[in-house]
Amino acid sequence: MKSVITVELPQQSYEITIAPGAVDDLGSWMNRLCLGQKVLVVSNPMIFRHYGQRLMDTLTEAGFEVNSCILPAGERYKTPMSLQKIYDAALVQRLERSSTLVALGGGVIGDMTGFAAATWLRGIAVVQVPTSLLAMVDAAIGGKTGVNHPHGKNLIGAFHQPRLVVIDPQVLKTLPAREFRAGMAEVIKYGVIWDAALFAQLESSPRLDQRRYVRESLLQEILTRSCEAKAHVVSQDEKESGLRAILNYGHTIGHAVESLTGYRGVNHGEAVGIGMVAAGAIAVEMQLWSQGDHQRQLALIQKARLPTQLPPGLDRGEIVAALQTDKKVAAGRVRFVLPTQIGTATVTDQVGSALIHKVLATLQ
Amino acid sequence: MKSVITVELPQQSYEITIAPGAVDDLGSWMNRLCLGQKVLVVSNPMIFRHYGQRLMDTLTEAGFEVNSCILPAGERYKTPMSLQKIYDAALVQRLERSSTLVALGGGVIGDMTGFAAATWLRGIAVVQVPTSLLAMVDAAIGGKTGVNHPHGKNLIGAFHQPRLVVIDPQVLKTLPAREFRAGMAEVIKYGVIWDAALFAQLESSPRLDQRRYVRESLLQEILTRSCEAKAHVVSQDEKESGLRAILNYGHTIGHAVESLTGYRGVNHGEAVGIGMVAAGAIAVEMQLWSQGDHQRQLALIQKARLPTQLPPGLDRGEIVAALQTDKKVAAGRVRFVLPTQIGTATVTDQVGSALIHKVLATLQ
Incomplete structure (x- = not known):
């Protein structure tokens, strides 16, 4: 089973791939996009424990130079503070304009990673690998990114479309x-x-x-x-x-x-x-x-x-x-x-x- | 003397108006753009003391509901912290997607206000009223916005074009x-x-x-x-x-x-x-x-x-x-x-x- 859906956009269209086991093929799909060598994977502790190594492996095998940035899980950490941690990791890895952020997680990770990509060096590439059902059918698609203000959800954000969305239904096995x-x-x-x-x-x-x-x-x-x-x-x-x-x-x-x-x-x-x-x-x-x-x-x-x-x-x-x-x-x-x-x-x-x-x- | 230059862009073109005394005409120019009623003017103490009242007057006379947000002057305040102050003011005034930020100041104010506009509610309108020569000929035009990271200038930013740039050469009289x-x-x-x-x-x-x-x-x-x-x-x-x-x-x-x-x-x-x-x-x-x-x-x-x-x-x-x-x-x-x-x-x-x-x- 495999579905490929294209999000048609005037500036840059992109594909959503839905296939069991898709996590292990991410490297080769990203290779087709002609992205730069440096990749920073953003995730949370639990998700990364389950799928981080497989993702790092497929990306490394595909020739990328991969680092990771692990953020605490949960909507209450969807803050400018978490964003700062992604920026700091981007600086340590010296991400360039051609570099890519990969969001491995649910909507919170996807939104924050997308916003960090929208605003690092005025915009670098982001690939969404949603791991919750909610992120798969909603947050990962469409380029809405952001963090919460203490007084309102997603008040701080930007539109920034992903270059690719990869959905692996098998990861839903570990979803509560x-x-x-x-x-x-x-x-x-x-x-x-x-x-x-x-x-x-x-x-x-x-x-x-x-x-x-x-x-x-x-x-x-x-x-x-x-x-x-x-x-x-x-x-x-x-x-x-x-x-x-x-x-x-x-x-x-x-x-x-x-x-x-x-x-x-x-x-x-x-x-x-x-x-x-x-x-x-x-x-x-x-x-x-x-x-x-x-x-x-x-x-x-x-x-x-x-x-x-x-x-x-x-x-x-x-x-x-x-x-x-x-x-x-x-x-x-x-x-x-x-x-x-x-x-x-x-x-x-x-x-x-x-x-x-x-x-x-x-x-x- | 008056020059009008158009910045032609695929999505939304805009005009740069250069004219002595232009500060007092901002309200009527903004009225032509069909912007929403709420306007938040961002400036620094010195500039606002010189030109703030004239700007508030022309905007009020043109029918806008105007508030101001005054930030400390200087490149070292071009930080996520200052940005937070603009967000807070935006929240207090309940700015909507149709609202406008007006940047009255030099490059620091222009860049931060532009970035706040780029990221508030995923993007609202910004009008640039540069008051330094540097901002007039460079920062206010072209949509580069951002703040500094402790380890690098403008590492955090976005492209967000202004809806209008108004340059009044007379304000250079108070420029050091x-x-x-x-x-x-x-x-x-x-x-x-x-x-x-x-x-x-x-x-x-x-x-x-x-x-x-x-x-x-x-x-x-x-x-x-x-x-x-x-x-x-x-x-x-x-x-x-x-x-x-x-x-x-x-x-x-x-x-x-x-x-x-x-x-x-x-x-x-x-x-x-x-x-x-x-x-x-x-x-x-x-x-x-x-x-x-x-x-x-x-x-x-x-x-x-x-x-x-x-x-x-x-x-x-x-x-x-x-x-x-x-x-x-x-x-x-x-x-x-x-x-x-x-x-x-x-x-x-x-x-x-x-x-x-x-x-x-x-x-x-």
Whole structure:
């Protein structure tokens, strides 16, 4: 099984390769890109213990001069401080404009490594090797990079496209079940906003809450369809001036929930799960989509064993206030992505605070 | 007197306006760009005391909601820490994707503000209002932004083009003479590498070391021709993959000198002056240009009362070693821009360490 998806872009297109065992072939794929000799692999301790040596081996065999930079794991380390450590490693290895950063890890590692690549020497190459389901279907594709500000997620960032994305479904074996479920939230998102057939495939699977209950061919299909959806949207709107905004489905309230819980307790995918339920309920209230579709979405989110209620103790007023500092604010109005039927969504800034309060009350 | 120069770029072209009194017209020019309502002016204490109120007034009158963020002056504050202060101000004002940063100051303010704009919410608009000669003819144009790493200048940065550059020659009245001379180094650079007519105009001026000795029409001409040179080169090679590298004339050794003196003692323009003398001498040694042209360049640098010798105590070996960490290193070889005649230059990585040592010895 192998899928290759091209992200078509005016400046530089790139390929997403999805294949079991792909980690061991990275060196030869990177060789085809005519990159410089120096490569710095950025990862976290656990991931590097599992896959670091294999990655270093394939890169060394392909003739690269490889170093590594290991950062602490977790969203709370997605900070300017961690970024500084990548810069320091880049300086020690004397990375040049032709050098490459390789992100081996989940979304946090991918975002930070991408941002470091965007800003080291005003931009060097980055290759994404995502190891979480969430990073595979979302963060690793599309060039959004960044770190968190103490008062908001991804407030500091840049658009910087990778030169290559390599997805090895086998690495999901070591992914904790909770992380797998978090990634499933983004997969469900693609089903709701973009791909009704993917949604139906997800409905047909007896379970979605752990990798071992999802058969390999369906997993390959889920990864491929999700990456195709993301690649398609990014190709049409690289810098999020229009269409790309629909990828923020579930993220408006999701980000606020993450931010208010201090990026602890609720992870990104879980927050998106809650955010999709909220957005779906808002869409029903605004008569944009049917109660039936809303229930189908709810059933899928529950099948992935994702939360559908706000975490206890979280104040609705705080959430509404936090929405104002979100990047998706335009002229002071909060932008929401709302589903209209399974497979399509729309963007609107016509959601009033009163309606948000009302819907959030049903999630408590 | 008014000159308007367009920097033609595939993604978004922009104008450089050079006119006495231009500071008071910024609001109306910015209004034409259809920017969002929120504007954050970034400056330093001295500059803001001189021109801040006029700038705030023109922006307020034009209908913008304006705040300011004042940072300490000087290259040694061009750090991630200062950047953090801009981010914090952006957060307090709740800047949105449609908001604009205005850089009112010299190269340090321009570079940091540009980088903050490049990385806030993955990129918002920036308008450059340079107040030093150096920033007017160089830093404010072309989209190079960044901050310093403790071990190297501008190692952290991004390409982010301004939406508008407004140059008011009258503000040079408050520029210290030493800063004026520093800017003159870049003007001389354009004469050497690009514009023989500009070089001849500079030769015809009795003095170049203080603004009051340069007549207003010549100053307008110097600014216009320098900005035209920069705009032309940037239009042809936005990301410095080829032609743009010639703008680094005098900067290879210049950066090393600045870095080794800890960004104190020798300022950027002075370092470029020294770097041009060194590069000129290397070019003579390599028989790329004539002793006569080298002497004409030397005379002009001396007329601007810029240093032509290395600062005392600086070790040649250290300079050669420092060149290796420069951004302009490719595959371990240092790239030099060398003049071939007045008005043209070439880029080469064929300068050996022995020759660099030999030439630096003549500058001590």
